[in-house]
Amino acid sequence: MVYDKRSATFYRDRVSLSTVNGRIECEFELPADSPTPYEQYVLSEDYEFRASTLQYDKATDEFYFHITTRRYDSDDDEVSEDTEHxxxxxxxxxxxxxxxxxxxxxxxxNDYDHWCREFEKRRGEMQQRGTQAAHNAVLRLGKRxxxxxxxxxxxxxxxxxxxxxxxxxxxxxxxxxxxxxxxxxxxxxxxxxxxxxxxxxxxxxxxxxxxxxxxxxxxxxxxxxxxxxxxxxxxxxxxxxxxxxxxxxxxxxxxxxxxxxxxxxxxxxxxxxxxxxxxxxxxxxxxxxxxxxxxxxxxxxxxxxxx
Missing domain, CATH: 3.30.420 (Nucleotidyltransferase; domain 5)
Structure with a gap:
C-alpha cells in the first residue's frame, strides 16, 4: 500500500496514517543497521517527503515502511528566475x-468565537419556537x-x-x-x-x-x-x-x-x-x-x- 505526503505524516518514533475509518497513529522501530539515518532524511528541512510503501511480511507477521525522500535541489524542482532579494x-x-x-x-x-457562539445561541432559541415567523427570522439571522x-x-x-x-x-x-x-x-x-x-x-x-x-x-x-x-x-x-x-x-x-x-x-x-x-x-x-x-x-x- 502506497501513502503520499497527505496520507502519512512521520514523527520521530511514530507515524500518522489516513484510513477509511479516519487517521490512526502507530509506533515504529528503526533498524539498528540502517545505512540512511532517519533524522537526516525524513525529519530534515533539506529533504522533501515523497511517498511511503507499507508492506506486510507474512513470515514474521510484521509491517515494514519504505520511505522515499528527495532533496529540494533536485534537477526536476521548478526554479524561479527571480534573483532579487x-x-x-x-x-x-x-x-x-x-x-x-x-x-x-x-x-x-476570541472575539470571533464569541460572536459565532452568540449567533448559534440565537438561532437555537428561534428554532425552538417552531413558527413560520421564527423560521424566516432564522434565515435572516443566517444572512447577517x-x-x-x-x-x-x-x-x-x-x-x-x-x-x-x-x-x-x-x-x-x-x-x-x-x-x-x-x-x-x-x-x-x-x-x-x-x-x-x-x-x-x-x-x-x-x-x-x-x-x-x-x-x-x-x-x-x-x-x-x-x-x-x-x-x-x-x-x-x-x-x-x-x-x-x-x-x-x-x-x-x-x-x-x-x-x-x-x-x-x-x-x-x-x-x-x-x-x-x-x-x-x-x-x-x-x-x-x-x-x-x-x-x-x-x-x-x-x-x-x-x-
Missing part, C-alpha cells in the same frame, strides 16, 4: 489564534451572520497584508491548507471556514500590493525549534501554547515559533532550488524572514536597528 512574512493559522505572524503580531480568535463573518475575516486579511507591506516583505507564506481539518480535529466548522477564507482573501489582496503568496508543507513546523543554530525537532518541544526546545532550551509562544518556521522553510526551499539552477551564478538566493526585532536568513539571525 526577498523578505518573507511567515503566517501560522490555528485555533488559539486565528493567525500569528513571524513578526510577532497576533490575531486572536455570514456577512459579519466575511467582514471580520476581510479585516484580518487586510491587516496581514498591511503587516507585510509595513515590514517591507515581498512574500507572505502559509502552510499548505488541504489537510487543515485533519491537523486541527478539535476546531469547529466556523473556525476551519475562517482559516480557509483568510488564506483565500490574503491570496488575492496581497498581489494588489505587490506581495506574492506562497505555501509550504506543514509537517513539524510546530515541533521544530526555530532557532537557526538549533533546529531540533521533537513532539515534546510543544505543550499547548508553549514551546520549549528540549535540546537548546529556547522558550517562546508555540504559534510564534511555528510562524517563524513557516517563513524559514520557504526561505530554505527557495535557496535550495536556486542553487540547482544553471543560471544561479554565486549559488545563493537572498531570502530573509522578517521576525520580531530583525531578520532570519535561514542560517543566522540579523538584528535590524530601529525595528
Amino acid at each position: 526577498h523578505t518573507v512574512l511567515g503566517i501560522d493559522l490555528g485555533v488559539n489564534s486565528l493567525a500569528v505572524a513571524s513578526t510577532g503580531t497576533f490575531w486572536q480568535g 451572520e455570514e456577512a459579519w463573518r466575511k467582514q471580520y475575516i476581510h479585516t484580518i486579511a487586510n491587516e496581514i497584508v498591511s503587516e507585510a507591506v509595513e515590514n517591507r516583505c515581498d512574500v507572505i507564506v502559509f502552510e499548505d491548507l488541504p489537510d487543515i481539518r485533519k491537523r486541527l480535529p478539535q476546531a469547529k466548522w466556523h473556525h476551519i471556514w475562517a482559516l480557509r477564507r483568510l488564506a483565500e482573501y490574503v491570496g488575492y489582496k496581497a498581489p494588489e500590493q505587490g506581495v506574492s503568496v506562497e505555501q509550504v508543507a506543514p509537517n513539524h513546523t510546530s515541533q521544530r525549534c526555530s532557532r537557526t543554530d538549533c533546529g531540533f525537532t521533537h513532539e515534546d518541544n510543544r505543550h499547548g501554547e508553549h514551546f520549549e526546545c528540549q535540546k537548546c532550551g529556547y522558550e517562546v509562544n508555540a504559534d510564534y515559533n511555528a510562524a517563524k518556521n513557516i517563513g524559514l522553510r520557504y526561505a530554505r526551499k527557495r535557496k535550495h532550488r536556486f542553487r540547482s539552477s544553471p543560471t544561479s551564478g554565486s549559488g545563493d538566493a537572498p531570502v530573509d524572514v522578517r521576525v520580531n526585532g530583525g531578520l532570519l536568513n535561514g542560517e543566522s539571525y540579523q538584528p535590524i536597528a530601529g525595528d
Whole structure:
C-alpha cells in the first residue's frame, strides 16, 4: 500500500496514517543497521517527503515502511528566475489564534468565537419556537451572520497584508491548507471556514500590493525549534501554547515559533532550488524572514536597528 505526503505524516518514533475509518497513529522501530539515518532524511528541512510503501511480511507477521525522500535541489524542482532579494512574512493559522505572524503580531480568535457562539445561541432559541415567523427570522439571522463573518475575516486579511507591506516583505507564506481539518480535529466548522477564507482573501489582496503568496508543507513546523543554530525537532518541544526546545532550551509562544518556521522553510526551499539552477551564478538566493526585532536568513539571525 502506497501513502503520499497527505496520507502519512512521520514523527520521530511514530507515524500518522489516513484510513477509511479516519487517521490512526502507530509506533515504529528503526533498524539498528540502517545505512540512511532517519533524522537526516525524513525529519530534515533539506529533504522533501515523497511517498511511503507499507508492506506486510507474512513470515514474521510484521509491517515494514519504505520511505522515499528527495532533496529540494533536485534537477526536476521548478526554479524561479527571480534573483532579487526577498523578505518573507511567515503566517501560522490555528485555533488559539486565528493567525500569528513571524513578526510577532497576533490575531486572536476570541472575539470571533464569541460572536459565532452568540449567533448559534440565537438561532437555537428561534428554532425552538417552531413558527413560520421564527423560521424566516432564522434565515435572516443566517444572512447577517455570514456577512459579519466575511467582514471580520476581510479585516484580518487586510491587516496581514498591511503587516507585510509595513515590514517591507515581498512574500507572505502559509502552510499548505488541504489537510487543515485533519491537523486541527478539535476546531469547529466556523473556525476551519475562517482559516480557509483568510488564506483565500490574503491570496488575492496581497498581489494588489505587490506581495506574492506562497505555501509550504506543514509537517513539524510546530515541533521544530526555530532557532537557526538549533533546529531540533521533537513532539515534546510543544505543550499547548508553549514551546520549549528540549535540546537548546529556547522558550517562546508555540504559534510564534511555528510562524517563524513557516517563513524559514520557504526561505530554505527557495535557496535550495536556486542553487540547482544553471543560471544561479554565486549559488545563493537572498531570502530573509522578517521576525520580531530583525531578520532570519535561514542560517543566522540579523538584528535590524530601529525595528
